[in-house]
Amino acid sequence: MRRHVGFFGLEWLLLAAFACIGVANLLGSQVLESTSMQCTYDIHESWETNCERGPAFAEAPPEVPWTPIKSFLGLPVRSRIGIAAGLLPNSRWVLPYAERGFDILTYKTVRSVARPCYPVPNWVFVDDLGPDHTPAYVIETVPADPIQISSSVCFGMPSFAPAFWREDIRRCRSGLSDGQVLIVSVVATPPPNPTIGEMAADYAQCAAWAVAAGADVIEANLSCPNVCSAEGTLYHDATSSRSIVQQIRDAIGNTPLLLKLGVFPNRLLMQQFLRAVDGLAEGVTLVNCISRTILQRDGQPAFGPNHTTAGVLGRAIHQPSVEAVREIHECITDEGLALAVVAVGGVAQISDFADFFQVGAHAVLCGSSPMYLPNLAVSTKQLHPEW
Numbered sequence: 001m002r003r004h005v006g007f008f009g010l011e012w013l014l015l016a017a018f019a020c021i022g023v024a025n026l027l028g029s030q031v032l033e034s035t036s037m038q039c040t041y042d043i044h045e046s047w048e049t050n051c052e053r054g055p056a057f058a059e060a061p062p063e064v065p066w067t068p069i070k071s072f073l074g075l076p077v078r079s080r081i082g083i084a085a086g087l088l089p090n091s092r093w094v095l096p097y098a099e100r101g102f103d104i105l106t107y108k109t110v111r112s113v114a115r116p117c118y119p120v121p122n123w124v125f126v127d128d129l130g131p132d133h134t135p136a137y138v139i140e141t142v143p144a145d146p147i148q149i150s151s152s153v154c155f156g157m158p159s160f161a162p163a164f165w166r167e168d169i170r171r172c173r174s175g176l177s178d179g180q181v182l183i184v185s186v187v188a189t190p191p192p193n194p195t196i197g198e199m200a201a202d203y204a205q206c207a208a209w210a211v212a213a214g215a216d217v218i219e220a221n222l223s224c225p226n227v228c229s230a231e232g233t234l235y236h237d238a239t240s241s242r243s244i245v246q247q248i249r250d251a252i253g254n255t256p257l258l259l260k261l262g263v264f265p266n267r268l269l270m271q272q273f274l275r276a277v278d279g280l281a282e283g284v285t286l287v288n289c290i291s292r293t294i295l296q297r298d299g300q301p302a303f304g305p306n307h308t309t310a311g312v313l314g315r316a317i318h319q320p321s322v323e324a325v326r327e328i329h330e331c332i333t334d335e336g337l338a339l340a341v342v343a344v345g346g347v348a349q350i351s352d353f354a355d356f357f358q359v360g361a362h363a364v365l366c367g368s369s370p371m372y373l374p375n376l377a378v379s380t381k382q383l384h385p386e387w
């Protein structure tokens with residue numbers, strides 16, 4: 001099985017010069033990001049309309065700074081900076097963001113059958129005030145400084161039909177440059193009252209199709225309800241997770257495999273899970289949002305009465321996400337396991353990337369911020385070509 005390897009070497013000689021140029025350019029781009037907020041996804045329109053239209057950028061892509069090749073799960077990349085599963089539902093989104101210097105692109109979670117999106121609203125901006133157990137409230141006026149934005153999503157994990165996404169993944173793969181990788185996120189869509197075998201077979205089918213279409217890496221989204229036991233979340237169940245991951249591994253050969261997780265309720269469950277999947281997957285990606293009650297100012301559930309809780313993203317979850325990554329990295333090291341940690345959670349500025357790299361992240365992905373900070377990879381690479 002492939003293992004992540006060290007940096008590739010020679011090109012580092014040019015780094016100092018590029019870093020100096022980067023510092024000068026960065027000052028300009030940060031001013032631009034904080035003064036002219038540009039939302040590439042229209043939260044007032046349906047998901048389907050946004051998919052069809054592609055991202056609405058306010059300006060042409062800036063020049064992407066040259067950066068040396070390094071390794072991501074054994075694959076050569078220009079940076080270990082990318083976009084997590086969510087914002088990139090098809091090639092109309094993947095390729096323009098690749099052009100803006102994000103090098104690890106995650107194709108949003110796909111299913112073995114088409115699944116429509118919930119009605120609008122699917123994405124709201126929220127305040128960032130209370131502790132975890134208190135509701136977050138929708139705000140109409142977005143913070144002037146986009147770095148401070150928190151938001152919440154409730155899409156229902158929609159998917160195009162496999163016939164579409166299998167072809168579209170080919171378009172993505174052929175449109176990427178050298179040093180860019182495509183992760184495809186998959187999830188199972190089991191029948192009512194499924195067995196774990198049926199769940200695993202459905203995950204494996206999606207993963208095999210994605211690899212055949214050109215995915216460089218598969219990400220299995222285990223951060224979803226455990227419909228077999230009808231309680232809890234799949235990754236909290238180490239035995240079921242191992243069955244699923246084993247079947248995906250059997251279906252995808254040597255293709256690197258990541259497992260998307262949320263926070264663990266305690267260290268024991270984390271240990272059990274990590275031991276169960278070690279040797280079958282190359283790494284874990286976390287965190288996948290933090291659940292909160294999401295209300296309008298008048299107290300009504302923002303996403304309607306059937307969805308009172310939803311995932312919070314952005315600034316509000318950055319510190320808890322750094323803690324989650326620190327803890328899981330420590331656990332992996334203590335247990336002597338061979339799993340990489342891909343960090344996600346509230347990254348919107350250079351210090352947020354640094355927070356994650358410092359606690360052991362192998363790569364850092366942005367979930368929501370590229371929607372309002374589309375040039376974040378460029379400004380980050382200017383200052384940190386070594387990332």
Ligand SMILES: Cc1cc2nc3c(=O)[nH]c(=O)nc-3n(C[C@H](O)[C@H](O)[C@H](O)COP(=O)(O)O)c2cc1C
Nearest residue numbers: 084085086109287288289313314345346366367368
């Ligand atoms: C529009 C949108 C859709 C998302 N859909 C998915 C999804 O289908 N699968 C998944 O694993 N995570 C999904 N996520 C969660 C992100 O991958 C990420 O874990 C989350 O946004 C936290 O990162 P952030 O704080 O940088 O936004 C979605 C996020 C956004 C913004």
